[in-house]
Amino acid sequence: MGRLVIVSNRAPSVDGAGDSGGLVVALKDALSQQGGLWIGGAPKQSENPADELNFHQRPDFEIALFELEPELYRDYYLGYSNSVLWPALHGRVDLIDVQPHYSAAYRKVARRLARQIARIVTHDGMIWVHDYQLIPLAHELRKLGVTSRIGFFLHIPLPDLQTFKAIPEWQELAGCLADYDLLGLQTQRDLGHLINIFRHTLRGELRPNGNMGINGREVVLGCFPISIDVRGFRQLAVDGAARTAPPSVPRLIGVDRLDYSKGLPQRLLGYETFLSQNPEFCNKVGLLQIAPPTRDDVDAYKAIRSDLEHLAGRINGRFGTIEWTPVQYIHRALPRDDLAVLYRYSRVGLVTPLFDGMNLVAKEYVAAQDEADPGVLILSQFAGAAEEMSDALIINPHDPQDVADAIRTALQMPLAERRQRHGALYSHLEKHDVAHWSAAFLKRLLAIEKADAEWLERFARLEPVSRTG
Ligand code: ADP
Numbered sequence: 001m002g003r004l005v006i007v008s009n010r011a012p013s014v015d016g017a018g019d020s021g022g023l024v025v026a027l028k029d030a031l032s033q034q035g036g037l038w039i040g041g042a043p044k045q046s047e048n049p050a051d052e053l054n055f056h057q058r059p060d061f062e063i064a065l066f067e068l069e070p071e072l073y074r075d076y077y078l079g080y081s082n083s084v085l086w087p088a089l090h091g092r093v094d095l096i097d098v099q100p101h102y103s104a105a106y107r108k109v110a111r112r113l114a115r116q117i118a119r120i121v122t123h124d125g126m127i128w129v130h131d132y133q134l135i136p137l138a139h140e141l142r143k144l145g146v147t148s149r150i151g152f153f154l155h156i157p158l159p160d161l162q163t164f165k166a167i168p169e170w171q172e173l174a175g176c177l178a179d180y181d182l183l184g185l186q187t188q189r190d191l192g193h194l195i196n197i198f199r200h201t202l203r204g205e206l207r208p209n210g211n212m213g214i215n216g217r218e219v220v221l222g223c224f225p226i227s228i229d230v231r232g233f234r235q236l237a238v239d240g241a242a243r244t245a246p247p248s249v250p251r252l253i254g255v256d257r258l259d260y261s262k263g264l265p266q267r268l269l270g271y272e273t274f275l276s277q278n279p280e281f282c283n284k285v286g287l288l289q290i291a292p293p294t295r296d297d298v299d300a301y302k303a304i305r306s307d308l309e310h311l312a313g314r315i316n317g318r319f320g321t322i323e324w325t326p327v328q329y330i331h332r333a334l335p336r337d338d339l340a341v342l343y344r345y346s347r348v349g350l351v352t353p354l355f356d357g358m359n360l361v362a363k364e365y366v367a368a369q370d371e372a373d374p375g376v377l378i379l380s381q382f383a384g385a386a387e388e389m390s391d392a393l394i395i396n397p398h399d400p401q402d403v404a405d406a407i408r409t410a411l412q413m414p415l416a417e418r419r420q421r422h423g424a425l426y427s428h429l430e431k432h433d434v435a436h437w438s439a440a441f442l443k444r445l446l447a448i449e450k451a452d453a454e455w456l457e458r459f460a461r462l463e464p465v466s467r468t469g
Pocket of ligand 1: 022255257332335336339359360361364
């Protein structure tokens, strides 16, 4: 069997620092078993990037970094990826910023990266491309005659057809998605959207096996809900609790990148409604919101920060006393072991996104709980995680009353019910951890017949491109 090649916008660090959590944990085993290679963006841009990958050998797998010029990186990453695709795929078409040079940079990066990858992959290899920054990669690789199996996993949500059509290049993107051998999505919801997009854009036909016939080929589709290292995270929380004392009042916790998709203002409005309707809880609970900055250079992110700070200030001004601050807001990232113990010591986990591919915070919160006295997860119906985690209190984040009622229910929930809900959630997560996720995807990719020669020839006739061009 050939080499496994992972491709993502950002590579893991060359020295292994920061591996804990996230994709590296998920893919390390598979990569080290197969002499794997991880191709990803270098941590820094370069004024004169080399037109080849820069290799580094780690003990567990090899890393190959690609470099981009600062301007190209800005237009590809902050521009097309995060000012067009991220808002559109999260259903926020009001926030998209369409600029012709953004889409040109996005295609250019995929073309350049494909050229660099095509020089090093073999026919029997497997390529697994991650996420929305690199959708056109398989298309570009096929144009260069690469015959390996190529799979793609979308970590963020896929919206319905009408929303998808707000992206000016929607037809082109749908075509690029159809050039993969395997397409993995987080949820059945998103899979349904993809099938509809293929039907309308490419006259795709759903086959009885659940795959899609498109232009005479079969594209394999699958739903692969991503997860975390459940036991490892639980252990972090147990170890942390042995070192730290619990808080003096029951705490509600929110942990999110400061992103407009996370429903942070809606969460605070729900909490404000709860405090105003339940004055007996004033002084007796506190909300800890940890929201580190992200993509600060994009205007929409500045706006969400100011909305959140305004609301936190309003609630603290309205309900706070000399002894009690209702909202504690921390605008920075914390180490994972600190987060784990903060979750464990929080009576309520508040996860209220307006649209989210999965939401790993929901899974971390459950994994970190003490099974003898667990807290309660309040989870938005719009988080991908809600498909698997129906034993959480499922809410509509747009309705402050629903959020407020759930907070009250969670704080008053008897121990037996908390244990029953947590037990059901935890035992599901334990079986469906991140190792299960990556194994399921790779098994499907491995089972696919090699890309068919006739189809590749058709590609070559359409757009002859040299591997070194
Ligand atoms: P997204 O990928 O959109 O950020 P997820 O909930 O799926 O959302 O994943 C977020 C990850 O980032 C989680 O693993 C979470 O622990 C981590 N994270 C979020 N906020 C912080 C923070 N303040 N400090 C450290 N890690 C954080």
